[in-house]
Amino acid sequence: MMRHLGDRVDLDGLVADAVEEGREVQVIPARSTKAEALAAFSETLNFPEWFGMNLDALADCLDTFARESEGQGEWELVWDGVAALRRDDPRTFAGIERILDDLQREHPHVHVTVIER
Template sequence: MMRVLGDKVDLDGLIADAVEEGRQVQVVRGGATKQATLEAFSDALNFPEWFGMNLDALADCLDTLARDSEGEWEIVWDDAAALREADPRAAAGIESVLADLDEDHPAVHITIINR
């Protein structure tokens, strides 16, 4: 399930609800550039050193994590609005990668917070 939420979200409450429902949660704090946002995904999700800092590499790493994950898993992309404002094309590309991940892996939940 992929959802997009506004800036009034209680992140701690969102995480607590997901954990209570049995999901592992990882929060990615976005940046104002594509590079900064990809670095945030890499850091938050502990991508391998070969991560190529592009959308194809993001898709590959997320797919691998989803296949290797046990149980349900949620990625929360917080502060997505900064990239959407600075580089709408890059934001749309990352959202597309996340939507594909969501479609291919039913145990993965995606939450995008626009603030």
């Protein structure tokens, strides 16, 4: 189950705890528009050039990333600062959240945390 945390979370402490528990951690800033949010995923996770900057491509790239990391230990994806995207583009927020929830359910070594600030 995807974990949702409030705006008072200590991001550095969250990352340190995950690393101490043996997880690789990637922090993705949410941004406030669909294009910015998708670009943040692409830049942070170093998606391939063919990344289509749409939700289907995001799902495909995250699934590929998760499959390629199987057997390499646990992975924590932290989507930080979702409040602006949720407010300004609730449809994109819901789509990305659905993709992240599916990713975590399909890949048990992936943990997803959403920080709502």
